[in-house]
Amino acid sequence: MNAPASPLLELRGCTIRFGGLTAVSGLDLAVGERELLGLIGPNGAGKTTVFNLITGVYRPAAGNIRFAGSSLAGLRPCQIASLGIARTFQNIRLFPSMTVFDNVRVAFHLHLLSGIAHALWRGRTFRAEEESIESRVMEMLEIFRLGRHRGAAAHSLPYGDQRRLEIVRALATRPRLLLLDEPAAGMNPSEKSELMRLIRFVQERYRIAVLLVEHDMHVVRGVCQRLVVLDYGVKLAEGVPEDVLRHPKVVAAYLGEQNTPRRAPAAPAES
Amino acid sequence: MTEFLQQLLNGLSLGAVYALIALGYTMVYGVLRFINFAHSDVFMVGAFAGYYLNRWMPSDSMAGGLAILAGSMAFCALLGVVIERLAYRPLRRRSRLNVLITAIGVSLLLEYTGQFLFGAAPKPFPQLFPVRTFQFAGGLIVSTNQLAVLVLTPLLLAALHFIVLKTRFGTAMRAISFHPVAATLVGINLDRVISFTFALGSALAAAGGILYSLNYQSIDPLMGVLPGLKAFVAAVVGGIGNIPGAALGGLLLGIIETFVNGSRWSTATDAIAFALLILILLFRPAGLLGKLEVEKV
Amino acid sequence: MMPGRRFLLLLGAVAAGSVLSLQSHRINPYFLDVAVTVAINVILAVSLNLINGYTGQFSLGHAGFMAIGAYIAASTTMFWAPGLLPAASSPGFIGMAVFPAALLAGGLAAGLAGILVGAPSLRLKGDYLAIVTLGFGEIIRVIFRNLESVGGALGLNGIPACTNLFWTISMAALTIYAVTSMVHSTYGRGFTAVQDDEIAAEAIGINTTRYKITAFVVGAFFAGIAGGLYGHFKLSIDPRGFDFMKSIEIALMVILGGMGNTVGVIIAAILLTLLPELLRPVAEYRMMLYSFLLILLMLTCPQGLFQPRFFRRLLSPFLRGSAAPAEDPPRPA
Structure with a gap:
């Protein structure tokens, strides 16, 4: 299985350096429509940097990124989000002082018809829109079993719920591509299998593409249709999970060069 | 030419005072990452300490003046430690804004207590050192008070430099400003180093207060507000948290201000510092010698 | 078109203001003075709360906006309006027709300055921003001190006495209405999102730049109006009245009230x-006590004096936005 012919997201020759360190070097990456692509690699391989490049937090020193046919060069993160790329963060970034409900509600912002003037006048259109947003937020919270926490402050949720809420918030922007940054980190096995179900469900129900950065190989295998392996900012391998995880370079990258064993990395880099 | 030299000299002696105050801001910022608003009032207290010490043991000899300077520095060092202990330490884990507001509160408390104890009216500041003025060829005038500033400030800066770079406390201070958690992990006593930093910064502010008053000859409880703000600006201009930067920023600001004050835009003098601050922060937010911290995503 | 419940409350406050204003000759002038000062400070604090409390951009330059509003509004009633309409310089006409226009002009001028002062917030945070906005406020003050056409350092005297209870109460009600309406909407939650986490806010498509500048412009607009009211209440203004102590005083109201x-x-x-009025008997210790209380409050209840939950429940029928859901008890972390 190879890179899609007409991808939704396409990185070409992307490079970024921090001081003397080349974090990502000449990376080509493509995500197809409704594809579930995994981006894996040892710690410090540059996976999160790739996310930051795609979402405009960093600007590539070289190369370009195209999404749905248009270039993302020079766009601000909020503009990129408005084109249909949503993400979660490795170290959860909810809006801690806001309620669970408001965390999701504010993400409807992008598709809002009423602005300041409507909020000030509070006429019928405004109230109708607020009501429809409210019901859509509640619907999403119920689907992801967060409904009963709706009035709680986001920072007071248990860890797993916070991760889930971050995914709901990202989905509320109605993305075409969802970037998940280590969603399984810190989860126990039962939470992990629930997360796998969740990711597959999201991809099917909202008909979106998902780019997943994850260390847990069980989750990666269970979810991803295709894998890209990154090490020291360079792409090592690409293909279906079974092949990629047996690829000698990949095994070497995970377990070290000297004693390359035959077996695939079962669950490397348990951090 | 003489005019220029005279202005430069005046600018240097004003700048030296700014530098002394700025060092306190920058050192506290370095270890605690907050603006100690009350620092400008420690400067004021330093001047008043000098005033009252002189009333108890009037001095017009060199040694007497230095003794009063040392006494005032010691008093303010203590004051700085007490302020940190009572007002800032309980808030160390709180948001920086809370600490900032507390600092404003401490600043107001010192000012109003000063007005209550010393009265709001300005007091004439005594001559601590024997007064003499030297007139050079071409008309350049240097007073002993200016000389005191120009000699004592470099000495104090050198002492600070030695403490920060060569002593254990200095090393600990630098370690904390790099990484407070790692510093405590290697066994540095955070509380003691922070107290020490406050003592050091406050002592320098007291020295600044006395040297400033020697040249302006009038002190009042609100005298610290404007020089304090400007010294803070000097610290930011030099790169906050950076000790040579604070000295550089102070001198620069003092010189620029003096020249503007001598020009036809003299009424805008007080705005110069802020205009400089805004320009620096917009074009070189880390300051002249500072390094920028970037948030990790 | 049916306006919301909030709007009716606003109209109610305006009506109450006009009744009180008509009866104001029966009110003790001292109380009247205090009431007007309170209302002006409410405008200042609530408008700063949009910038500091909701959007998290700690600004200490509010007195600068107030100064702009005061000077522009006073210039309008004193110089510009009589210049344009020499026939209409009767006190009644100035009070009812020119004055609102003057307040608006003061507000707009301050709002314009808000763009300039808000710009550094795009690059600076926390105490750095605080000090830069403080610097802006001081620069504005120095500018007015050097403008001889508005009296320079001596200030501007002989401003017509247009401010009354009607205008102050109406404007305070308008400010509260505008700020709460903006904030209690899906659009307005964006301000809090900017405060909580800018990077996450951008990631869900919130233009943090636009939100910050909007907060500064709207906040400055109302501070300008407050300045206009202040000038036409005190009848003379001078640059010293708008120094950074005034900004700090307004910021204290926001912090003690609980940001946001x-x-x-x-x-x-x-x-x-x-408080200063009540402390008059102990005038000598007044400000010492005041600053001591401030430190004590910061040490004991850093979240502000008035915890939101208690008051929100108390006043929920008046303040709750139509879209806010019922509040579940928060779970322990």
Whole structure:
């Protein structure tokens, strides 16, 4: 299985350096429509940097990124989000002082018809829109079993719920591509299998593409249709999970060069 | 030419005072990452300490003046430690804004207590050192008070430099400003180093207060507000948290201000510092010698 | 078109203001003065709360906006309007027709300055931003001190006495209405999102730049109006009245009220205005006590005096936005 012919997201020759360190070097990456692509690699391989490049937090020193046919060069993160790329963060970034409900509600912002003037006048259109947003937020919270926490402050949720809420918030922007940054980190096995179900469900129900950065190989295998392996900012391998995880370079990258064993990395880099 | 030299000299002696105050801001910022608003009032207290010490043991000899300077520095060092202990330490884990507001509160408390104890009216500041003025060829005038500033400030800066770079406390201070958690992990006593930093910064502010008053000859409880703000600006201009930067920023600001004050835009003098601050922060937010911290995503 | 319940409350406040204003000759002039000062401070604190409390951009330059509003509004009633309409310089006409236009002009001028002062917030945070906005406020003050056409350092005297209870109460009600309406909407949650986490806010498509500048412009607009009211109330203004101590005083109201808690901020504005009045008997210790209380409050309840939950429940029928859901008890972390 190879890179899609007409991808939704396409990185070409992307490079970024921090001081003397080349974090990502000449990376080509493509995500197809409704594809579930995994981006894996040892710690410090540059996976999160790739996310930051795609979402405009960093600007590539070289190369370009195209999404749905248009270039993302020079766009601000909020503009990129408005084109249909949503993400979660490795170290959860909810809006801690806001309620669970408001965390999701504010993400409807992008598709809002009423602005300041409507909020000030509070006429019928405004109230109708607020009501429809409210019901859509509640619907999403119920689907992801967060409904009963709706009035709680986001920072007071248990860890797993916070991760889930971050995914709901990202989905509320109605993305075409969802970037998940280590969603399984810190989860126990039962939470992990629930997360796998969740990711597959999201991809099917909202008909979106998902780019997943994850260390847990069980989750990666269970979810991803295709894998890209990154090490020291360079792409090592690409293909279906079974092949990629047996690829000698990949095994070497995970377990070290000297004693390359035959077996695939079962669950490397348990951090 | 003489005019220029005279202005430069005046600018240097004003700048030296700014530098002394700025060092306190920058050192506290370095270890605690907050603006100690009350620092400008420690400067004021330093001047008043000098005033009252002189009333108890009037001095017009060199040694007497230095003794009063040392006494005032010691008093303010203590004051700085007490302020940190009572007002800032309980808030160390709180948001920086809370600490900032507390600092404003401490600043107001010192000012109003000063007005209550010393009265709001300005007091004439005594001559601590024997007064003499030297007139050079071409008309350049240097007073002993200016000389005191120009000699004592470099000495104090050198002492600070030695403490920060060569002593254990200095090393600990630098370690904390790099990484407070790692510093405590290697066994540095955070509380003691922070107290020490406050003592050091406050002592320098007291020295600044006395040297400033020697040249302006009038002190009042609100005298610290404007020089304090400007010294803070000097610290930011030099790169906050950076000790040579604070000295550089102070001198620069003092010189620029003096020249503007001598020009036809003299009424805008007080705005110069802020205009400089805004320009620096917009074009070189880390300051002249500072390094920028970037948030990790 | 049916306006919302909030709007009716606003109209109610305006009506109450006009009744009180008509009866104002029966009110003790001292109380009248205090009431007008309270209302002006409420406008200042609530408008700063949009910038500091909701959007998290700690600004200490509010007195600068107030100064702009005061000077522009006073210039309008004193110089510009009589210049344009020499026939219409009767006090009644100035009070009812020119004055609102003057307030608006003051507000707009301050709002324009808000763009300039808000710009550094795009690059600076926290105490750095605080000090830069403080610097802006001081620069504005120095500019007015050097403008001889508005009296320079001596200030501007002989401003017509247009401010009355009607205008101050109406404007305070309008400010509260505008800020709470903006904030209690899906659009307005964006302000809090910017405060909580800018990177996450951008990631869900919130233009943090636009939100910050909007907060500064709207906040500055109302501060400008407050300045206009202040000038036409004190009848003389001078640059010293708008120094950074005034900015700090307004910021204190916001902090004591609990940042981003409009009801708390209103209460704090009222209390902090009354406190110096109440402390008059101990005038000598007054400010010492005041600053000591401030430190004590920061040490004991850093979240502000008025915890939002208590007051929100108390006043929920008046303040709750139509879209807010019922509040579940928060879970322990």
